[in-house]
Amino acid sequence: MKRSLLAPALAALSLACGLSGSDPIDPGTIPFEPKRPTPGASSQVAPYSGSNVDVLTAQRTYPTGLDLHRKLVMRTCSGTNGVCHNQKEYPDLHTPGTFTAAVGAPCNVQSGTASGVYDRCERLGDRFRFAEQAFREIEVGWFELVLGDTPEELDPRGARPDASTPGLHLYLHDPVPVTQERLNATGTFIRNFIDDQGNVQTLPFASYDTNWWILTDEQGQRRHLFAEVNQYQHDTVEGLVASGIVQGDQNRNGVYGARILGNTVPLINPGKPEQSYLVARLRGYMKTETGTETVPGTRMPLANQPPNVPDMLALMCFIEGLDPSATQWTLGSAIDYNKCTYSVNPSALNLAGSGATWSGRVLPILQSNCGGCHGGSNPQAGLDLLSGSANEIRLRLLRPSSQQPSFQIVQGGQPEKSYLWHKLSGYGSISGSRMPINPLNGNSALPEDQLNDIRAWIEYGASEN
Numbered sequence: 001m002k003r004s005l006l007a008p009a010l011a012a013l014s015l016a017c018g019l020s021g022s023d024p025i026d027p028g029t030i031p032f033e034p035k036r037p038t039p040g041a042s043s044q045v046a047p048y049s050g051s052n053v054d055v056l057t058a059q060r061t062y063p064t065g066l067d068l069h070r071k072l073v074m075r076t077c078s079g080t081n082g083v084c085h086n087q088k089e090y091p092d093l094h095t096p097g098t099f100t101a102a103v104g105a106p107c108n109v110q111s112g113t114a115s116g117v118y119d120r121c122e123r124l125g126d127r128f129r130f131a132e133q134a135f136r137e138i139e140v141g142w143f144e145l146v147l148g149d150t151p152e153e154l155d156p157r158g159a160r161p162d163a164s165t166p167g168l169h170l171y172l173h174d175p176v177p178v179t180q181e182r183l184n185a186t187g188t189f190i191r192n193f194i195d196d197q198g199n200v201q202t203l204p205f206a207s208y209d210t211n212w213w214i215l216t217d218e219q220g221q222r223r224h225l226f227a228e229v230n231q232y233q234h235d236t237v238e239g240l241v242a243s244g245i246v247q248g249d250q251n252r253n254g255v256y257g258a259r260i261l262g263n264t265v266p267l268i269n270p271g272k273p274e275q276s277y278l279v280a281r282l283r284g285y286m287k288t289e290t291g292t293e294t295v296p297g298t299r300m301p302l303a304n305q306p307p308n309v310p311d312m313l314a315l316m317c318f319i320e321g322l323d324p325s326a327t328q329w330t331l332g333s334a335i336d337y338n339k340c341t342y343s344v345n346p347s348a349l350n351l352a353g354s355g356a357t358w359s360g361r362v363l364p365i366l367q368s369n370c371g372g373c374h375g376g377s378n379p380q381a382g383l384d385l386l387s388g389s390a391n392e393i394r395l396r397l398l399r400p401s402s403q404q405p406s407f408q409i410v411q412g413g414q415p416e417k418s419y420l421w422h423k424l425s426g427y428g429s430i431s432g433s434r435m436p437i438n439p440l441n442g443n444s445a446l447p448e449d450q451l452n453d454i455r456a457w458i459e460y461g462a463s464e465n
């Protein structure tokens, strides 16, 4: 009796989790007749009348937005690093419903690493002030909680905190107009929102009462605040960090994305495929008013086939056909390839992008992270990543490793057989340390998005372009 009650619940659970469960429980059937729209029947879309093979392929493969979601978006979602997954749970593009919810939704909301955030995904930050001080609220750039208790010996006349002192570090857009070096005060975080009546409301949503230090940042400005965290304050501070403070400079590069021309890009921008983050991530770059910008993060899902011209054409024509003035979108209607601007000559438009190229992406990562040791007159391990042309450096990597000569440093198409990948990922048995060595603590690793791009470059043949 117990078992039979439990069984359907378990089946439902394993379905909900997407597990292919080893327990052969019959999930049963759901009494539901789907009323799916018939492509083309209800809409006024005329089929494509031209003869371009890419357009015909796209139209055959992806007649509607539903097909696009099922065949293309789900394919990029299912790998370990698809556009759906490497932002942790966000964005969730797994169902047609959550896919349409991505229209107009912000991007990079929960990015794993700061360096993976694209400036144009940054939103206007929340604002900060001291409750006891009369100054205008200042936009939050970013913050970082350095774990541990703040040392007790800090004193304005003695030891001062620096960027690595345990406690809460807050970096603001403008200098704090306070003359003290340290003050005991309540730091308050404030958000603006628009209420039901359309009025702008100001809501202080979090605060922290402690000793605050006003420090100078790398530009010599009093924009770096440091909040002491003692043992009894850990819970309060963790609550504060988890309260979802919006950071105006989430990627910490000094550029406040929402201030660039006053607009940021959403995941899917109705009517504007080129200004949709999803498209930009798949292509590796974003078209802007003034040119193109590289979008950080892996260009395409690993372990999956990258999108080709018809795939990208379908996605772009779908987005172009979304009505920007609508408030809700559905996937059922036919994609209008006939009217789509990209149908004219899709293969000439670099729709699929160029991605993690050697000279555009991989070489700059290696030179800035490794060149200090692997360059100059006596490069470490005989590996010179600085001198010569981009292609000379690339060819140098296609040789056997000096540490483990049975491997090439890079073996095109095979990251697992590339010693460089071993040294960077810690995969396999390496001689010496994982790279890049950090002289301070002896080891370190590149951020995940950079590792992914290097791996993608090797996977796609370690080619020159």
Ligand code: HEC
Binding pocket: 366, 369, 370, 371, 372, 373, 374, 380, 381, 383, 400, 401, 402, 403, 404, 409, 419, 420, 423, 424, 431, 432, 433, 434, 435, 436, 437, 438, 439, 446
């Ligand atoms: C602080 C200095 C330092 C930095 C930074 C550094 N390396 Fe190294 N690298 C070394 C030293 C020392 C060795 C030899 C000893 C060892 O492997 O631990 C080495 C060895 C290597 C080897 C083995 C070469 C061979 O022929 O077998 C590779 C590959 C390598 N490094 C790649 C990199 C890459 C890629 C980066 C940057 C992401 C990097 N290193 C950053 C110091 C450094």
